[in-house]
Amino acid sequence: MTIRExxxxxxxxxxxxxxxxxxxxxxxxxxxxIGASFIAGSIVLLRWGGALQGGELATLDLGFQLRPTTAKxxxxxVVGIDEEDLRAIARWPIPDRVLAEALWKLxxxxxxxxxxxxxxxLPVEPGSEQLQRAFENIPNxxxxxxxxxxxxxxxxxxxxxxxRVGFNNVLVDPDGKVRRNLxxxxxxxxxxxxxAIYLAQIYLHGEGIEAKRHPSDPKAIRWGRTVLHPFIPxxxxxxADDRGGYQVLANFYPPDRFTIVSLSDVLEDRVPADWISNRxxxxxxxxxxxxxxxxxxxxGSPLHRYPAEVYGVELQANFIAQLLAAALDxxxxxxxxxxxxxxxxxxxxIAGLGTTLASRHRSFGRSLRYFxxxxxxxxxxxxxxxxxxxxxxxxxxxxxxxxxTCLTIGYRLHRxxxxxxTKDFLDKIxxxxxxxxxxxxxxxxxxxxxxxxxxxxxxxxxxxxxxxDRDFLPFHEAEQFWQQDERxxxxxxxxxxxxxxxxxxxxxxxxxxxxxxxxxxxxxYLLVGIIREITERKRRExxxxxxxxxxxxxxxxxxxxxxxxxxxGLPNRKRFYDCLSQALDLAAMHNxxxxxxxxxxxxxxxxxxxxxxxxxxxxxxxxxxxxxGCLRTQDTVSRLGGDEFTVIIPAIHHPKNVAQVATKIxxxxxxxxxxxxxxIQVGVSIGISLYPFHGEVVDELVKTADMAMYRAKQxxxxxYCFYSLQFxx
Numbered sequence: 001m002t003i004r005e006x007x008x009x010x011x012x013x014x015x016x017x018x019x020x021x022x023x024x025x026x027x028x029x030x031x032x033x034i035g036a037s038f039i040a041g042s043i044v045l046l047r048w049g050g051a052l053q054g055g056e057l058a059t060l061d062l063g064f065q066l067r068p069t070t071a072k073x074x075x076x077x078v079v080g081i082d083e084e085d086l087r088a089i090a091r092w093p094i095p096d097r098v099l100a101e102a103l104w105k106l107x108x109x110x111x112x113x114x115x116x117x118x119x120x121x122l123p124v125e126p127g128s129e130q131l132q133r134a135f136e137n138i139p140n141x142x143x144x145x146x147x148x149x150x151x152x153x154x155x156x157x158x159x160x161x162x163x164r165v166g167f168n169n170v171l172v173d174p175d176g177k178v179r180r181n182l183x184x185x186x187x188x189x190x191x192x193x194x195x196a197i198y199l200a201q202i203y204l205h206g207e208g209i210e211a212k213r214h215p216s217d218p219k220a221i222r223w224g225r226t227v228l229h230p231f232i233p234x235x236x237x238x239x240a241d242d243r244g245g246y247q248v249l250a251n252f253y254p255p256d257r258f259t260i261v262s263l264s265d266v267l268e269d270r271v272p273a274d275w276i277s278n279r280x281x282x283x284x285x286x287x288x289x290x291x292x293x294x295x296x297x298x299x300g301s302p303l304h305r306y307p308a309e310v311y312g313v314e315l316q317a318n319f320i321a322q323l324l325a326a327a328l329d330x331x332x333x334x335x336x337x338x339x340x341x342x343x344x345x346x347x348x349x350i351a352g353l354g355t356t357l358a359s360r361h362r363s364f365g366r367s368l369r370y371f372x373x374x375x376x377x378x379x380x381x382x383x384x385x386x387x388x389x390x391x392x393x394x395x396x397x398x399x400x401x402x403x404x405t406c407l408t409i410g411y412r413l414h415r416x417x418x419x420x421x422t423k424d425f426l427d428k429i430x431x432x433x434x435x436x437x438x439x440x441x442x443x444x445x446x447x448x449x450x451x452x453x454x455x456x457x458x459x460x461x462x463x464x465x466x467x468x469d470r471d472f473l474p475f476h477e478a479e480q481f482w483q484q485d486e487r488x489x490x491x492x493x494x495x496x497x498x499x500x501x502x503x504x505x506x507x508x509x510x511x512x513x514x515x516x517x518x519x520x521x522x523x524x525y526l527l528v529g530i531i532r533e534i535t536e537r538k539r540r541e542x543x544x545x546x547x548x549x550x551x552x553x554x555x556x557x558x559x560x561x562x563x564x565x566x567x568x569g570l571p572n573r574k575r576f577y578d579c580l581s582q583a584l585d586l587a588a589m590h591n592x593x594x595x596x597x598x599x600x601x602x603x604x605x606x607x608x609x610x611x612x613x614x615x616x617x618x619x620x621x622x623x624x625x626x627x628x629g630c631l632r633t634q635d636t637v638s639r640l641g642g643d644e645f646t647v648i649i650p651a652i653h654h655p656k657n658v659a660q661v662a663t664k665i666x667x668x669x670x671x672x673x674x675x676x677x678x679x680i681q682v683g684v685s686i687g688i689s690l691y692p693f694h695g696e697v698v699d700e701l702v703k704t705a706d707m708a709m710y711r712a713k714q715x716x717x718x719x720y721c722f723y724s725l726q727f728x729x
Contacts, residue, residue: 080286097127117284135160166195196319224327284313354404458504576638602683683718
């Protein structure tokens with residue numbers, strides 16, 4: 001079979017495709033969407049089987065971990081009994097007298113509600129009678145009990161609280177994290193309320209908000225600005241063993257949202273009254289030795305933004321905060337989930353998009369770029385939705401996109417390899433092409449060269465075959481050729497690069513080399529390079545670049561001449577007014593103070609008269625250097641002319657800071673200048689005006705600073721003076 005016949009066979013499929021493109025396009029699209037349906041169906045089945053739960057919960061946790069931090073909660077105070085409190089009390093369990101004293105001190109600051117997240121089913125002397133009286137006489141005090149849940153036994157509520165008790169049982173997922181909030185629980189024929197919802201109800205009662213049944217949904221509860229819907233775990237996204245009670249998928253705040261004070265702070269009256277007044281105060285252990293610890297979705301993060309665990313009282317405070325924010329602010333107390341059919345449709349659509357894009361783009365690099373862009377878009381959409389309390393199926397969507405893209409690319413590459421095996425490698429080498437051509441094997445050896453290449457490099461063909469670049473080229477050129485060739489071998493993509501090549505006569509040629517990778521029928525990968533000499537083009541480019549550089553230097557010199565003082569290099573009068581105007585605009589925008597200093601050298605005329613203008617010019621240069629050394633990078637020192645300078649100091653906190661700078665400048669300028677074996681001594685008088693106190697526009701601020709400078713001259717020179725309204729009299 002001749003080369004021409006093989007070439008005709010190799011382009012025949014492309015020719016037929018151009019003649020009848022509609023039918024193949026439809027066939028390819030049908031195959032793509034059939035594959036997408038298979039992938040989406042497999043993922044949906046895996047979800048219903050619970051196989052994806054770990055990944056979905058991991059992405060849920062990541063959403064919480066990436067949420068922005070929030071301000072401290074103004075409605076809740078946590079009183080933590082920490083290790084120092086336990087050492088100070090020196091008794092275990094904590095005596096009732098200590099708890100009673102703390103409760104009465106808190107009640108004296110008028111909290112909205114007090115929650116005691118401590119089990120107190122048995123008295124602990126001394127002080128049991130005091131604690132009993134506190135239970136009976138503090139009407140907004142709520143205690144806790146533990147209901148039997150199959151794993152833990154029950155703990156009775158404290159005596160004296162009556163019905164003012166809520167359970168603090170927590171639903172812990174198999175991976176040890178808490179993601180759900182149990183609000184109500186029916187146990188032994190009685191419906192119990194949780195500790196968190198009991199405290200939230202007391203707080204909201206003071207706001208005139210009561211929980212009501214939703215008229216259209218008997219399981220929903222209307223509460224202020226929100227409606228609570230129970231979360232029922234299912235095999236779709238959350239396969240949980242515990243299906244009991246009225247639970248919601250918690251919409252957690254970051255763990256560091258709550259203000260925590262110690263029990264000792266309460267007992268010793270170190271807590272500000274406004275931290276307690278009209279708030280929910282939750283009391284519990286914050287000592288690690290008690291082991292009342294839980295993990296939220298935020299905890300255990302590789303980002304290390306939060307501690308590994310939170311205390312039980314912090315968890316209850318988080319539950320309370322979610323409920324209060326839901327009723328008062330309209331923030332969703334739970335994460336919303338799309339209906340099953342919507343999620344299934346989204347998974348199928350993403351799979352179809354992946355198969356379509358991967359089959360359309362033959363470039364592997366372009367496919368990777370599309371993969372990254374679409375994956376980033378999926379993640380961004382899911383994250384933005386999560387910020388608004390929607391839990392979208394990020395993990396199944398990512399799995400659908402990854403599976404569809406990778407399987408399609410793999411199938412496409414397999415087809416391309418099979419097609420390449422039917423082509424003879426010689427179809428791709430045309431020795432009659434006048435441009436230099438080389439073919440290398442995987443070991444970077446030249447195995448085929450054309451005469452044009454041998455002529456370019458200056459060696460006979462028989463010396464070049466089976467040799468490498470490093471055998472004939474300088475080291476840096478051989479290394480560059482090796483790196484470019486290796487990139488083609490590793491990626492399989494074609495690249496066109498520009499580099500230099502030194503021939504046998506040490507003449508340097510600029511060349512453009514287009515490299516591509518091919519595979520022969522035996523499965524060997526061969527690199528084909530086609531070279532074009534671009535030395536003349538490079539010469540013209542260098543000339544253009546030199547011209548552009550000269551023009552840039554000229555423009556910079558022109559700019560310097562317009563805006564800079566030629567003697568000192570400082571901004572000139574024009575630049576000074578521009579900088580002052582910008583500083584005042586920023587100060588007005590951010591409500592800041594700007595200081596303007598007018599400086600006039602004392603004794604400069606005597607230096608000019610006694611030592612000459614050359615010495616005076618060098619003195620001005622030295623003064624400019626010292627002024628810049630006294631200022632911050634954001635400050636601006638300018639020379640208006642003669643021996644007059646200005647200093648703009650933006651964003652100051654207090655006028656005394658400006659006075660410190662002025663004192664520093666006077667001291668720096670007052671030191672002698674050694675110029676041509678002469679010790680020159682001058683002083684400086686400084687007038688200061690402050691924006692917006694002494695002027696709100698440029699001209700007004702300049703005028704007041706100038707007046708203050710003349711007042712400094714009149715006061716004995718070598719000093720500074722702030723502008724005063726008395727100067728106008």
